[in-house]
Amino acid sequence: MSLVTPTADPARSPFRLDDDAAFRRWSDAKLARYPADLGELVVEVKDPRRLTRSEHAAMLDRLRRTNMVLYAGPADADRAIPLALGRQFGVTRLDRNWLSDPDGLSTLAAAADGRRAGYIPYTDRAIRWHTDGYYNAADRQIHALLLHCVEPAAQGGENRLLDHEIAYLLLRRENPDYIRALMAPDALTIPPGTEAGGLARPERTGPVFRVDPASGTLHMRHTARRHNAVWKDDPPVRAAARRLHAILEGSEAGVLRGLLQAGMGLISNNVLHDRAAFEDDPESPRLLYRARFYDRLDI
Numbered sequence: 609m610s611l612v613t614p615t616a617d618p619a620r621s622p623f624r625l626d627d628d629a630a631f632r633r634w635s636d637a638k639l640a641r642y643p644a645d646l647g648e649l650v651v652e653v654k655d656p657r658r659l660t661r662s663e664h665a666a667m668l669d670r671l672r673r674t675n676m677v678l679y680a681g682p683a684d685a686d687r688a689i690p691l692a693l694g695r696q697f698g699v700t701r702l703d704r705n706w707l708s709d710p711d712g713l714s715t716l717a718a719a720a721d722g723r724r725a726g727y728i729p730y731t732d733r734a735i736r737w738h739t740d741g742y743y744n745a746a747d748r749q750i751h752a753l754l755l756h757c758v759e760p761a762a763q764g765g766e767n768r769l770l771d772h773e774i775a776y777l778l779l780r781r782e783n784p785d786y787i788r789a790l791m792a793p794d795a796l797t798i799p800p801g802t803e804a805g806g807l808a809r810p811e812r813t814g815p816v817f818r819v820d821p822a823s824g825t826l827h828m829r830h831t832a833r834r835h836n837a838v839w840k841d842d843p844p845v846r847a848a849a850r851r852l853h854a855i856l857e858g859s860e861a862g863v864l865r866g867l868l869q870a871g872m873g874l875i876s877n878n879v880l881h882d883r884a885a886f887e888d889d890p891e892s893p894r895l896l897y898r899a900r901f902y903d904r905l906d907i
């Protein structure tokens with residue numbers, strides 16, 4: 609019996625607020641198996657397009673523990689890699705946005721000009737903690753996020769990572785009211801912006817934590833950006849958001865830090881992450897492919 613991965617039976621989900629015993633059992637097991645540093649999450653692979661049985665099993669083990677794994681393969685700029693990895697972990701429904709390429713991947717590099725230059729992923733600036741797609745409609749939330757590094761920056765560009773289940777766990781252990789507040793359907797509002805085809809995107813309001821009623825799994829929608837996020841004007845929500853921010857910026861537990869080198873990548877259930885600012889070598893600028901999926905990894 610696995611106490612780490614939520615079961616397919618939603619009645620037994622550790623994320624039910626009315627079942628404290630199930631939550632305690634799950635959270636003790638989860639913390640016991642959570643790695644102390646990012647190195648434990650790295651699995652070396654010969655060819656990410658065709659994982660061996662043992663590579664796949666090693667990656668599955670990390671994914672079940674932390675909702676993420678880093679693979680390290682040979683330097684390779686093949687755009688098929690993130691899509692092939694997605695298929696090997698059961699995700700195919702790609703999220704395409706107006707800045708993605710025809711194959712559905714986003715090519716993340718600092719753009720000097722053009723339509724991408726106004727959007728922070730396509731700059732060399734730091735990006736605050738978030739989960740991907742927090743501005744998407746409720747029925748288009750991102751459940752899996754994959755990154756493949758073709759070229760790291762000359763300097764900087766590290767990521768911090770935190771399993772969103774750990775963020776939930778720490779908040780709930782301290783005060784379950786934090787979770788109640790962040791599950792409010794109007795906890796976090798993203799002001800209007802731009803979406804596919806350059807069309808205006810309406811305001812998006814939704815919860816931070818949501819438990820999928822069919823599977824009992826946890827999804828998180830978060831951004832620490834100050835200018836394009838409005839927290840509900842309600843003391844419990846504001847208190848919970850402040851505590852979440854302190855956990856992400858503190859060193860108390862769980863925050864992992866590392867740098868993707870050429871040939872490395874991240875496979876995740878859209879865990880919390882940020883990105884440090886970076887400096888490019890103009891001869892070989894930082895280049896990553898990103899794939900976002902509506903499905904959760906089949907783990």
Ligand SMILES: [Fe+2]
Pocket residue numbers: 738739740881
């Ligand atoms: Fe992101």
